[in-house]
């Protein structure tokens with residue numbers, strides 16, 4: 001399914017993704033209303049389910065707050081495509097079930113508002129607007145399993161329900 | 168096929184695999200899981216949503232009251248309560264009440280709860296400290312902690328490894344802190360992003376355990392996943408009579424593949440100071456000489472070891488803390504506190520006019536017991552000097568080892584022991 005790209009630069013930190021003043025709530029939908037607020041005040045109004053965030057290097061740097069990927073996921077973003085991710089943001093995204101892909105070429109080849117299609121398992125990013133296709137590292141099967149389960153907690157619940165998983 | 172690095176070997180062993188290669192994802196069994204008073208309460212809520220009745224092993228989960236000990240306000244008291252009640256409900260063995268509590272990363276090695284060959288994860292970024300013992304240890308998030316408490320497993324990406332070959336003789340007073348600040352100054356705060364930092368070379372044998380803890384502790388300050396030293400005679404001596412489990416002594420294969428090798432002659436490294444507001448702003452102490460300061464903090468999981476307190480006491484003995492400076496000394500654990508008491512070090516600090524606090528992280532994260540006001544400058548033996556780390560966003564932190572910290576307390580400005 002196609003979605004539009006919301007394009008940003010390098011070093012988008014977790015304070016931009018969700019400002020500390022909103023950390024008093026753990027409600028995902030409320031967080032979504034303030035997602036990207038300090039970097040792109042229009043984002044929350046513009047975003048539609050199935051859209052993509054496309055960003056430069058070190059996306060999600062700064063504080064390790066899990067609220068950041070939660071806010072992005074609750075905004076309806078289908079996948080974040082970046083040149084690189086900060087380590088803890090990367091972990092947190094997988095753990096809460098937000099797909100991410102590293103693909104510098106796709107980032108350089110995409111402008112704000114372009115239509116994209118992302119095939120996660122194959123690691124393919126297609127820019128429909130420009131009729132170009134980019135190959136990212138395929139999303140590891142193991143991570144796909146966690147993301148498809150809805151995150152690490154549902155994934156763990158399912159595994160433990162399988163008899164013997166806990167030995 | 169090339170051999171494996173130390174980190175790859177430990178991860179392979181815990182993933183039940185013959186071998187692993189960088190970039191691979193593994194579900195590793197972990198030997199110990201750590202949470203503290205800041206991160207455990209969130210993880211406990213998540214744990215409860217998994218819907219299991221029990222934790223994976225009540226003797227493999229450490230819940231440490233580290234940051235606000237004793238509690239500084241109602242919020243920290245509530246957090247401690249959540250953790251305390253969870254520990255009681257699940258009969259978790261590794262929970263310490265105030266009086267026995269203290270800084271997580273100092274308590275676990277001291278109590279022999281982390282041993283060579285282990286894989287350890289903790290919801291605290293400085294969990295990488297235990298790499299000093301020849302184990303794999305790294306920081307994770309609260310959701311990870313919740314899942315690990317339920318399963319005893321954690322998903323990990325096998326990191327590429329950077330090798331640091333240390334040679335040469337250290338100069339007087341140069342400690343692990345100076346070496347790691349120098350390295351971070353050289354490679355930058357993202358110089359080891361996602362990577363493992365493996366230390367080897369002739370100078371490593373001369374590094375004491377506390378120096379190695381300090382170096383491994385700050386791996387995260389270079390963006391690394393972990394820092395690791397293969398266990399040697401000193402590690403074995405440290406573990407003797409301490410280790411609660413059988414250590415597994417591993418080392419890297421001679422033909423292991425490294426992404427990059429750095430050769431460092433430690434005789435070239437002098438005392439270091441990292442200027443605000445990043446650990447990578449490390450410079451020789453001479454360039455900081457004369458900067459007036461308001462506070463000195465000696466403690467934390469980086470440089471609160473008994474050896475660090477000895478160095479500080481040696482400098483403060485018979486001298487006085489400068490009249491314009493607040494000096495705060497905090498032994499990170501009860502054992503270190505008692506040892507310092509027995510050796511008369513605490514007396515030296517109090518005599519010199521320093522305040523000695525009970526084991527806690529305290530001022531390291533601007534938590535309590537020494538928070539900075541706007542415009543104030545501090546020298547701290549901790550590991551982070553980010554904007555606002557020790558208090559107001561307009562305060563500034565200079566990171567250094569215990570020798571520079573103690574000398575600066577006396578001088579009232581940043582100084583090295585030779586300046587006194």
Ligand code: SF4
Pocket residue numbers: 233234270271272291293467468469527528531532549550
């Ligand atoms: S002493 Fe400082 S760095 Fe260490 S665990 Fe405590 S707050 Fe974190």
